[in-house]
Amino acid sequence: MSDKKAVVLLSGGLDSATVLAMVKAEGYAVYSMSFDYGQRHRAELMAAERVARQQGVVEHKVIGLNLDGIGGSALTDTRIAVPELAGEGIPVTYVPARNTVFLALALGWAEVIEASELFIGVNAIDYSGYPDCRPEFIDAFEKLANLATKAGVEGRPLHVRAPLQYMTKAEIVSKGTGLGVDYGLTVSCYQADADGRACGRCDSCRLRREGFFAAGLSDPTRYV
Structure with missing residues (x-):
């Protein structure tokens, strides 16, 4: 097993599955973390x-x-x-403080297993306008991580990486496909049913579908 360890936030969606494959390709020993946080789309777990x-x-x-x-x-x-139509401002699908909480718990696990890298699949291009997906947030959390942890204080810096930050959805799909990601295993829909079938109408479904189309690849998503 590699001496390089990384904690990857894995939602079960397209983006995080791609990040996981990218991190594995970089030679890391990967530890993945998901959250059962009361989400309506629990099929993603x-x-x-x-x-x-x-x-x-x-x-x-x-x-x-x-x-x-x-x-x-x-x-x-x-x-x-x-919502099934894009609106203005931050949408109601934004979950208050979600990425802050998720990264904080991943940070704790990283300290325990002595991993120096945290990976998250946030994106600043093809996304819904969530404030905790911005580069400024990632940079600020990395600073917090090194101020708030034993590892950081003792000179073992922790890094928060968002490798999809400036990639379009089409680029993400193409990258993951090249790395062998089976997107048929993933669930992106905000209101997927218990079997993981997508609604095909929400913002997440729209972005996913457009990504496969723009990449010229077949969409393996199962729809209701």
Whole structure:
């Protein structure tokens, strides 16, 4: 097993599956982490397990959270409808503080297993306008990570990497396909059913479908 260790946030969607394949290709021993946070699209958790198994991670960990207890998002409060048309401003599918919480827990695991790299599949081009997907957020969290941890204080810096940050969805799909990612295992839909079938109408479905089309590749997504 490689001496280089990395923790990869794995949602079970297209982007995080691509990141996982990229990190493996760089020669890291990969530890993947998913979150059961009260999301309405819990089928993504089964997708994450499939991807982790297919790509041969060292360990896959699922952490339980109660972000639905906070609410404030269409992904954690079923009383809020998932929009099917793009609107202005930050959409209601934004989950308050989600990436901050996820990265904080991944940071803790990285310290425990002595990994120096955290990877997250956020994107600043083909995305829905979430504030915690911006490069400024990633840079700020890396600074926090090195101020707040024993590893950082003792001179073992931690790095937060977002390799998809400036890639289009088509570029991401092409990259992952070249690395052997089986996108048929993944679930991106915000309101996928229990079997992981996509609605085909939400913003996430739209971006995914357009990505495959622009890349000239067949879309393996299963729709309701």
